[in-house]
Structure formats: structure tokens, C-alpha cells
Amino acid sequence: MDQFTVKPLRGNINVAEHGEGLAFHPMDQFAIKPLFGDGAVHWYTITNSTLWMAIGVVAIILLMVVGSSRRAIVPTKGQSLAELTYGFVHKMVEDVAGKDGLKYFPYILTLFLFIVCSNVLGLLPKAFTPTSHIAVTAVLAVLVFVTVTVIGFVKNGAHFLELFWVKSAPLPLRPVLAVIEVISYFVRPVSHSIRLAGNMMAGHAVIKVFAAFAPLILMSFVGVLVTPLSVLAITAMYGLEVIVAIVQAYVFTILTCVYLKDALHPAH
Secondary structure (H helix, E strand, O other): OOOEOOOOOOOOEEEOOOOOOEEEOHHHHHOOOEOOOOOOOOOOOOEHHHHHHHHHHHHHHHHHHHOOOOOOOOOOHHHHHHHHHHHHHHHHHHHHHOHHHHHHHHHHHHHHHHHHHHHHHOOOOOOOOHHHOHHHHHHHHHHHHHHHHHHHHHHHHHHHHHHHOOOOOOHHHHHHHHHHHHHHHHHHHHHHHHHHHHHHHHHHHHHHHHHHOHHHHHOOOOHHHHHHHHHHHHHHHHHHHHHHHHHHHHHHHHHHHHHHHHHHOOOO
16 A cells, blocks of 8 residues: 555655655646745735636637638638637527527627637646636636526516426426425526536546556556556546537536526526
């Protein structure tokens, strides 16, 4: 057991105090650190999370503004990707929320682009994934929750409460179902945020665990077998994480469209 020791407060991969052990902590990659200096992190501190969110915004501008600025008849790769993304999200909003939901398409497109760019950029070496933190995903989810609730009351007034009154159910069951509907409605931002943060954190942590076993080939004979397997596992997990990064952005966005549909058309 001394050969493989997990140190909860250590760096990425280092030699243990006894000289030949392997110590690592896969959760270190999610630590919020000041970008300048080593002081405490306050609400105004520029951190590694701030940096990578800013890089994500720059990537969105390069893709959607610079990439499609020429609007050529024969599109470039950048223009094609921008148009494909625009059309994909536009169709999603129209199909799920209806034509009334297209009024809010810019907001939903912004959500999708921010999440997918944050997820994908987080797969770069030495990068940081802002969407692996519940603080980031919770803000996004609460904004969606508040936005659709306000839209629901502004557009429908008190009739928005019909969302919680299941008219198709037998009358004696409606009060019980109303309580369940209210609870599920207020749980939405919790599940909305935890799903995204949990998936991003789990995949990155698993990759880090496999990566910790890669240097074993330099330490023992067992590493001759373990290291190639760890490299294969890292490659497979990395490919899976690319898919997860895009799928989780899609899931967050389509759930936003579903919630918007409920706000625009609350009656069951």
C-alpha cells in the first residue's frame, strides 16, 4: 500500500516522501487560484477560472463574429461552423419552444456557445474548465430559472400557475400533483446545474487518475504493462470527454428550451 499513496493536498504527480511512491490528487485541477500572486481569493480576484471564461468569450467572438464576417457565397470553414451552430440552435428553439420562443433565441444561443466553448477549451492541456464548478453552472441555471419564470408571469399573468394544475388528471389527484409540480419546478435549477458540473468534473478526474499511472514505466517493471494500458485509457476517455462536452451543452440548452416552452404555454 505504501507504493501508491494518495495525498489529498499535494500537486499533480510527485514522488512520495519515502522516495519511491506515487502520489497524486485528481481534484487539484479544479482548484480556484489567483492569476497573479498567491493570496486569498475574493469576489474581485482575477483567477484561473476568470481567465478561461474570458478565453471562451474571445473564442465565441472569433467564431461567430470574425468567422462569419465575410459572408461569402462559398463559406470558409469558420463561416460554415458558425452557420451550422446558428442553424442548429435556431432549429432547436423553434422545434421545442415554438415560434414564440424565437424571440429569446439570442439568449439561448449565447448560453449554448458559452457552455460548449468552456467545456471544449477545458480539454486543452493545462487548461481550466469553468463549467466543472457548481458556482458557474448554478449561476447559469438560476438565470434560466428566473428568466423563464418572469417570462411566464409577464406573458400569462396568473394563468402561468396553470403549469402546476394538471387538468388532465382526475380532480381528487390534482392537489397532490400540484404539490409535486411545484417541488419539481423549484428543483429545476439544482438538477440543471449539478448535471453539467458533475459530468464535467467526473470525466476530467478520471483522466487525471489514469494519467497518474503513466509514469510507472520509469519506476517499476509493472509499469511496462500498466503504462500502455493507462495511455489507451486516457485516449479513450479523452475522446469520450469531447463528446460529453458537446452533449452536455446540448442537454443544458434543450432543457432551457423546454422550460421556456412551459413559460410560454403553461396549460397542460
